[in-house]
Structure formats: structure tokens, C-alpha cells
Amino acid sequence: SQTIHQWPATLVQPVGSPLSLECTVEGTSNPNLYWYRQAAGRGLQLLFYSVGIGQISSEVPQNLSASRPQDRQFILSSKKLLLSDSGFYLCAWAGPSTDTQYFGPGTRLTVL
């Protein structure tokens, strides 16, 4: 069966510090991968999606970036965090020929 992992579960970082959130999927090959954010007072927002290794599409311009170094690994990064980067970060995967997305447990990021 397929599983999706995210870590860390919670993170508190100072403004200006770097960020690296990792998402890995098991039990499937060539998934489509997604990063979403839910900021305080706002709904879910799609940040990035990837249809293959090294292929990243950005939905919203910001100080975040994403990378996919391996087929089932998706990383969300920032060089310098802003206060506005606080929120819930969710990773999701979908099969290459299906539309249903499966979400990870999320990372709660607080930037102080």
C-alpha cells in the first residue's frame, strides 16, 4: 500500500533562517507530487507541483522553492524565512494516471 511521510511534524524557526521540509512517498512509482500551504486565516493554497524528477511548476511567486531529487522525494525550501511563511504545509501525491490526491499529515511551521 502507498504511504506518504512528511517531516518534521512541527517546526519553529526565526525570521531569516533557512527551511527544508521533506516529503516522501512509498509504494508507488512516478507519482505527481504537490506542496500546499494553509496560512493563518486563509484557505489551502497550491504552491508547487511536480510530474517527474527535476520537473517543478510554481503556482505562486514567493520566497519558497521546491525540488524533486528522486522520484518519490519532494523538498520544500527557503533561504530566508519570513513571518508570513508561518502555516501548515501539506504534501500530496497522485498516481500518474489518476486525479485523486492523497495528503500527508502536514508540517506546522511557526516563524518568529
Next chain:
Amino acid sequence: KNEVEQSPQNLTAQEGEFITINCSYSVGISALHWLQQHPGGGIVSLFMLSSGKKKHGRLIATINIQEKHSSLHITASHPRDSAVYICAVTGNQFYFGTGTSLTVIP
């Protein structure tokens, strides 16, 4: 038992009908979300609620915090409303419902 339960799982309606999708949750939350996923598309956030009621076009979302229940209503449904509707809550982590697949027939 899932932390978030939705009903019905599948729903077929005639164009113009009034539609209600229900969501119940069992955890403490700071917000509840209604999400929409069209075939071939990503997930779109429709509403985020922490109390009361919100309206956007033909969509209305309500939440009763005491009863831990929310409803999504679609008035004058249209075939383009056909999608999967997902209820999700923000608690200690994000909990998703299993989704309701809606098909609106012309």
C-alpha cells in the same frame, strides 16, 4: 473511525437541484475547510470556516462548532459543479474527509 466523516460518498443530481453535503468531525479544530477537486485538476479551497456561515456565489458553507458539524450547500446546481468535495479540519494536524463525488446531470 475517521476524525472527519462526510456524507454522502456519492451524489447524483439533476441540473438546478439544491445540493447539501455534510461533514462531521470528532477532534478539536481551529478551522474547517471545504475543498473542491475537478477531474484532472488540483485541489481548490472553497471556504475556510471557524464559525457561522459563508457564501460565495451559489455556494454556502455553515458550521456548528457545538455539534461539530458543517454543511456545504450548492444552489441551482450546474454540470460544471461536478467534482469531488472534500471536508478537512485543522487541529493538531490536518484531517481530511473521504470526499463526496458529485455529478450534476444536464
